[in-house]
Amino acid sequence: MVATQQSKIKKPEVYDSRRIRLTSPILHIGSEVSKLSPFEYVQTSNKVYLPDKEALARGLQSRGKLQDYINAIDNRREITGILRQAFGENWQTATDTNENPIFPEIGISSNWTGTEDKITDLRPMIRNGFGQLYIPGTSIKGAMRTAIAYYLIKHADKYKTPKTVSHIEQQLRRKLTSGELRGAFNQKFADDNLFMNSLFSDFTLKYQEYAPQTRTGPNTDFMRAIHVSDTEPLLKKTLTPANGNKTIVNVPIVTEVLVSSHFENNNAKHRASIYAEMVTDVRTEFTLTIDHEMLSWFRHQQGMIIPFKNSQELLKICQEFAQEQWDGEHDYWNNIEDHKNQGKNLYFDKIRDFYEDEKCPYQTRLGWGSGMTGTTINWLLKDDLRSQLRDTCGIKAPGFEAPKSRRTVTNQDGDSSYLPGWVKLQLLKNQQP
Secondary structure, eight states: OOOOHHHHOOOOOOEEEEEEEEEEEEEOOBOSSOSBOGGGOEEOSSEEEOOOHHHHHHHHHHTTOHHHHHHHHHTTOOOHHHHHHHHOTTGGGOBOTTSOBSSOGGGEEEEOSSSOSOOOSEEOBOBOTTSOBOOOHHHHHHHHHHHHHHHHHHTHHHHTOSSOHHHHHHHHHHHHHHTOOOHHHHHHHHHIIIIIHHHHTOEEEOBTTBOOOOOSSGGGOGGGGEEEOOOOOOOOEEEOOTTOOOEEESEEEEEEEEEEEEOTTOBEEEOOOEEEEEEEEEEEEEEEEEEHHHHHHEEETTOOOOSOSSHHHHHHHHHHHHHHHHHHHHHHHHTOBOEEETTEEEOOHHHHHHTOSSSOOOSEEOSTTOHHHHHSSGGGSOHHHHHHHHHHHSOOOTTSOSSOOEEEEEOTTSOEEEOTTEEEEEEOSSOOO
16 A cells, blocks of 8 residues: 555654643533433532442442332432441442442541532532542633633734634624524624634644645644643542641632622522532643644635644733633623622622732633633623624623622531632643653
8 A cells, every 4th residue: 555645754753742731710611411310429518429330239239229229210219218227327338349439538528518408400410430529621622722712813813823802703793683693502603603613623734745735724723733631530639748747728619609790789699409419629731732843834825824823822822811811700700799689698808809819820711610701802892782792692681791690609607708610820830651
């Protein structure tokens, strides 16, 4: 078989590969399963347990309780009573016939709900193939991609960006008037057609004398030259820094997430709470690799300049986008009036204190909390256009800013105290890929 010209080309290994430390006060990144049924977890007053399902089935079968468990699944009932019958009051430490723990450590979270009432519709966090909590590299890379798009459009003159804010706004208004945008699905793909494809995929490739005639698409997307690994597992552990003050990191919790908005007079209001598995005091690492050689192959068909050449420049772009989000969130929360609504004390002093600093100390926002303003270029659009897009493609709230609602995380006393998703990214020195 004769080798093709493309297969003969060997890509030079010229990389900027940096290890990055990721820290966050608290975050949640959803899994493929949007919520767990009552039989998939067990709640006590201070813990929430997610079982190893295979070990649980073996353990129940060996004690003649497997059919009772199956009946509970069919009727979507909780299983605490079955566990006590099968394993006794110390069911938390039970093992199966192979001595495997039925409730492994990686599936145990502290219960922060501040109540013994039944947690309903528990939202799990994403896990890797070993059942460990982690942050997918795709989530981090997706946040970087949005930051790059925002940066290119904001600095269109500097980087010869073909799609300016005014051009995008004109097209969006036309599509809204014509009825082309209907539902969140259409809005997502409208973004791709309006500007994302032209920013990332409208390139030709040229390596030495080889210039493939490829249609624009995934193969001509310059983000191919960037690889972001999954993070190390978010395993709970104790660190002892040089000052001797021990700290516990990667603490899994289950807590109440409050979805709040406001009335026309800015008095706060809320709707039903969400219960979610989250991680506090996050500390982990991942690898960011930029293939310089591959990046140099890309030539934008309209002359746009790729706005970064190394990891440090890329993180600065992320930082600028984070600052834009930070400023918008600061203004939002300072316009909200604390209020008691439906028996809930909606006091947000701690949230306003969080945004007190003028300079954003974070580089990006991941998972829950990022919302439309963190996953789109919405902060570049005029206020009225953002609202029209929300009313057409999402949940209508005529006359209000977009987005109108926010998620906050309650502490163990039930007070809104934390904002999920804010992340610091620190380049580490003298690290090998």
